[in-house]
Amino acid sequence: MYEILPCYGEEDGVYTARTHEVIIEERYTIWVNGRKILNAMTSPTRLEEFVIGYLVTEGIISHCxxxxxxxxxxxxxxxxxxxxxHIRSGTKTVLSGCGGDSSYLDPARLPDITSDFQISGERIHATIKKILDSDLHRLTGGIHVVGLAGIDGVHTVAEDIGRHNALDRVIGYALQHDIDLSHCYAVISGRISSEMARKCLVANIPLIVSRGATTTLAIHLAQGKGLTIIGFVRGRKMNIYTHPERIPGIEIVK
Incomplete structure (x- = not known):
């Protein structure tokens, strides 16, 4: 996942030669039935899970x-x-940066969440702390962490230079292991973008949680489709932006 590479470090105006752990980024090309569909800049681990999750969230297949x-x-x-x-024309490129490459975002073409899943705020606080406790992030400072959890605990955790790729990995893992995504929630280390919300909708993941921010487009998309978005889960605080009924004990003001 990382290489130890040389650099010059500065401390109080003094520069010295040293080494540092640097996260690996590689380019992969995905072909489906002989047709090139994707160039992905990603971490070189758990590639089968990444591919399965990506193909499902892009609507190319419905299950593994x-x-x-x-x-x-x-x-x-x-x-x-x-x-x-069913493959749309052209070859898509997914970059490793936070922006990634967004797919179709027409709400009319996206499914509604079908789930009666609920989870307590206390469980969310405990789970996000457990999932995002990453030794690799502390070592390199260069990866995103995404976990998939349910009522009974954490199913899997993926680390990648891109949070979209990491989400595809945990979705792929769930599909390989027959985990019911309608009774899971995604925990991510970075911003909840409209693309992250879209992937949850396609996979029927009813709730996505982050210790960071979200965007207006993600909120509008989630509100109309039954997806719960929770951001800024830090310490004993959180912001529940959409569908708070999934968190028991909230007095919903109408």
Missing amino acids: QEIDSLQIEGNQIRVLTIHRA
Whole structure:
């Protein structure tokens, strides 16, 4: 996940040669049924989970059982599907930065959340602290952390240079292990963007939580589709922006 590379460090105006742990970023190309669909700048781990999660959140497949084969050879990832996949024209590029590359955001083309899932505020505070306690982040300062949790605890945690890629990884893990995403929530270290909200809607994840901020477009998208967005979960505080009914004990003002 990282390399130790040379650099010059400064302290109180004095410069000395040293080394530092630097997170690895690599480019992967994904092919589906012989067609190139994606160039992804991502961390070189848990690639199968990343690919499955990405294909599902892009609407190319609906579950991992539709994959006939998935082969990783160097930086080339080739997927064959059982049925002919629906692929929009062009090759998409997903960058490792916070912006990423957004997909379609027409609310009319996105599904509503179907779930009766609820989780207490106390459990959210405990879970976000557990998931975001990352040794790799402390070491490199260069990764995002995304976890998937349910009533019974944390299912999986993924680390990546891009938070969108990390979310795809935990979705892919859930699909591989037959975890019911409608009774899970996503915990992320970075900003909740409209693209993160979109991925949760497609995967039917009813709640997304962050210790950081969210955006107006993510909130508007979530409000109309049944997704709960919670931001600034720090210490004993949080902001619940949409669908607070998923948090028991809140007196909802109408």
